[in-house]
Amino acid sequence: MKKKVLFFFPAFSSQEATAPLAILALATPLERAGYEVRIIDSTITPNFQQQVISELEDSLCLAISLVTGPMIRETAQIAKAAKAVYPDKPVILGGWHPSLLPDQTLACPDVDAIVVGQGEEALVDMVRHIEAGESFKGIPGVAYKEDGKLVFNTPRALRPIRELPPKAYHLADFDAYERVCGRRWAMYTSSLACPFNCAYCTNEGLYGRKWNALEADQVVDEVTDLVSRYGLQLLWVVDDNFLVDRNRAVDIAEGLVRRGVKFDWSIQASTNLVTRFTVEELKLLRRAGLSQVSQGADSGSKKILHLMNKDFQKLETIYLAADMLSQAGIRPSFNMIFGFPGETEVERRESISLIMNICRRYPQAEFWTNIFTPYPGSPIMKKAFELGIQVPKTFEGWADFFPRYTVLPWLNGAQHERVQRMREYLRVAFNRVPIGVQKKHPVTRLVHRTISLPARWRLEHGVYGAPVELWLKNKANKAFPPPKPKIDAQRLSSEVVSC
Numbered sequence: 001m002k003k004k005v006l007f008f009f010p011a012f013s014s015q016e017a018t019a020p021l022a023i024l025a026l027a028t029p030l031e032r033a034g035y036e037v038r039i040i041d042s043t044i045t046p047n048f049q050q051q052v053i054s055e056l057e058d059s060l061c062l063a064i065s066l067v068t069g070p071m072i073r074e075t076a077q078i079a080k081a082a083k084a085v086y087p088d089k090p091v092i093l094g095g096w097h098p099s100l101l102p103d104q105t106l107a108c109p110d111v112d113a114i115v116v117g118q119g120e121e122a123l124v125d126m127v128r129h130i131e132a133g134e135s136f137k138g139i140p141g142v143a144y145k146e147d148g149k150l151v152f153n154t155p156r157a158l159r160p161i162r163e164l165p166p167k168a169y170h171l172a173d174f175d176a177y178e179r180v181c182g183r184r185w186a187m188y189t190s191s192l193a194c195p196f197n198c199a200y201c202t203n204e205g206l207y208g209r210k211w212n213a214l215e216a217d218q219v220v221d222e223v224t225d226l227v228s229r230y231g232l233q234l235l236w237v238v239d240d241n242f243l244v245d246r247n248r249a250v251d252i253a254e255g256l257v258r259r260g261v262k263f264d265w266s267i268q269a270s271t272n273l274v275t276r277f278t279v280e281e282l283k284l285l286r287r288a289g290l291s292q293v294s295q296g297a298d299s300g301s302k303k304i305l306h307l308m309n310k311d312f313q314k315l316e317t318i319y320l321a322a323d324m325l326s327q328a329g330i331r332p333s334f335n336m337i338f339g340f341p342g343e344t345e346v347e348r349r350e351s352i353s354l355i356m357n358i359c360r361r362y363p364q365a366e367f368w369t370n371i372f373t374p375y376p377g378s379p380i381m382k383k384a385f386e387l388g389i390q391v392p393k394t395f396e397g398w399a400d401f402f403p404r405y406t407v408l409p410w411l412n413g414a415q416h417e418r419v420q421r422m423r424e425y426l427r428v429a430f431n432r433v434p435i436g437v438q439k440k441h442p443v444t445r446l447v448h449r450t451i452s453l454p455a456r457w458r459l460e461h462g463v464y465g466a467p468v469e470l471w472l473k474n475k476a477n478k479a480f481p482p483p484k485p486k487i488d489a490q491r492l493s494s495e496v497v498s499c
């Protein structure tokens with residue numbers, strides 16, 4: 001009989017539900033080593049806690065994947081429940097949060113071990129040790145508890161993506177995700193790391209800065225097979241910076257056009273790399289299905305971009321990227337960060353102007369906004385103490401750490417409220433196209449359209465007092481709520497999450 005490894009994936013509090021790529025990555029080497037893999041994702045599993053406990057009975061261990069923020073709530077809940085029923089079954093945590101804050105995560109009483117960094121090989125080694133009744137001693141990349149002490153093994157060297165096995169997409173229940181999200185989609189990676197080092201980004205902490213990628217032919221083969229096999233409408237290529245190698249991107253586009261497979265795909269890339277392409281090349285990418293490029297514009301202020309260590313991106317390239325992508329028929333999507341250390345009302349207004357100018361000139365463009373949130377592992381976090389930032393002292397404390405709500409020592413009280421209101425006006429002023437299909441009642445749609453005009457006026461003039469339009473919007477949302485997802489899963493937040 002095969003031995004089973006049980007995975008739990010806590011909800012992302014996002015309607016953008018699809019199979020967790022990290023777990024699909026970990027599943028392949030386990031299956032190749034002869035283990036059975038079972039995944040319980042709370043987003044698509046009613047009574048997920050009961051399911052975990054029942055599946056754990058004949059599993060070797062419980063493995064959980066998480067990032068910093070709300071996923072910690074369900075992680076802590078499930079780990080506690082598992083340890084209460086099966087105190088001898090190891091609870092193993094991996095992913096961005098355990099990797100960037102190993103000591104504190106392992107100190108959680110319900111966690112037995114963690115993996116720092118890539119988990120493909122580390123987890124197979126761990127499971128073999130569990131089966132043999134051995135401790136995790138000596139397994140690179142692993143930290144564990146022994147006699148109540150925290151033991152940290154040597155780090156595991158990063159593997160380039162070319163040496164990693166393909167993801168186990170056959171384990172994904174795409175039908176269930178489609179019922180939650182309204183769209184049939186998957187994530188895919190074609191490269192690892194990013195050559196840049198923005199001050200707020202955690203990327204270097206886990207993947208270093210040595211960008212490495214799959215060859216174009218392999219990407220074309222895998223993607224064609226993936227979308228055809230599972231009937232996907234959309235593929236989100238979650239590479240941190242897809243366009244680092246210009247020739248590779250063009251070769252991928254040519255390959256996909258030759259295959260004639262029809263689907264939309266979106267990528268993440270920095271604006272300076274987008275603008276190295278010609279409009280003709282971008283049109284080729286569009287013909288290959290590329291429908292959106294997500295870019296970290298981050299600020300409309302040169303001063304703040306400098307503080308963010310983003311001198312590689314000039315303000316002009318943000319405009320140029322919007323222009324070139326629009327000409328090619330690809331949606332330019334931008335992320336913005338408010339409240340970065342050093343930002344005052346002046347720089348905030350520069351950011352609003354940038355957003356307004358671009359959205360007016362290029363109606364296809366969209367902006368997603370966040371409040372600066374200092375993540376462990378990011379270069380700016382080294383200055384946290386200097387900046388007066390208080391970080392949570394326990395694993396569970398990080399559950400509320402979330403860029404939608406972050407309150408900072410220099411952005412709190414009335415000022416914080418003003419920025420949040422401004423962000424809300426931005427959400428109603430211009431259209432955005434989330435991955436998850438957001439069904440709206442016709443009345444709420446009409447209300448949203450009507451209030452977009454006064455919202456633009458407010459943003460233009462920096463007037464956010466007496467927010468009657470937002471009051472009206474909330475009333476309409478309450479009176480005419482969107483239809484419930486067709487599955488009894490997690491209650492998902494109405495604000496779409498994007499990074």
Ligand code: B12
Nearest residue numbers: 012018021022063065067068069094095096115118119499
């Ligand atoms: C896709 C994605 C999302 C999607 C997720 C969709 C989904 N259905 O899963 C969405 C849009 C919802 C999202 C949201 C957010 N995200 Co996001 N996201 C990503 C992204 C681009 C890819 C993640 C991924 O799947 N990678 C591919 C897999 C294969 O790699 P991996 O996750 O690193 O997994 C490997 C290892 O970590 C390890 N591992 C992982 N899990 C486990 C578990 C075990 C047991 C073991 C042993 C090992 C292990 O092994 C894996 C294989 O090597 C990453 C960036 C990145 N490069 O990874 C950011 C990233 C994870 N997101 C990030 C952030 C900040 C956010 C948001 C806060 C953004 C926001 N402004 O709201 C929200 C948070 C949502 C929430 N509620 O908590 C940060 C996280 C930083 C941190 N400290 O945790 C990242 C790293 C981006 C960045 N560079 O800053 N995100």
Ligand code: SF4
Nearest residue numbers: 194196197198201240
């Ligand atoms: S924010 Fe984007 S461009 Fe900057 S280092 Fe991170 S992945 Fe690279």
